[in-house]
Amino acid sequence: MKRIALALLAAGALxxxxxxxxxxxxxxxALPVKPATSPTQPNATKLLASPPQLRPGRSDELLTKSQVRPDDHFDLPPR
Structure with a gap:
């Protein structure tokens, strides 16, 4: 049993x-065609990199005190 476990561990590490x-x-x-607005053909690394718009910054604003929500005229009960 120990040999099997050792063999599995070695296979996993390998x-x-x-x-x-x-x-x-x-x-x-081939890579996709060059975009019309790009001066050069992007390589695979550039194609896989996501623009900053897809990774927005984190908002660390903490809620400091509870506030009552104002009335919402469109918050109607279901019919």
Whole structure:
């Protein structure tokens, strides 16, 4: 039983250490066409990077005191 556990542990450790290499298109495939407004063809790394608009900043504003909500004229009960 110990040998099986040791073999599984070794296989897991071996599978976890893979060679890191840059991304390239699959054989027979090409990168998407160059955007019309871009001066150069973006590579795979640039295509995978998300713009700041997709990752908005975090708001750390804490609620300091409770406040009563004002009346909402559109908050009607269901019919």
């Amino acid at each position: 599978a976890g250490c893979g060679k890191m290499q840059p991304l390239v298109p699959a054989k027979g495939k």
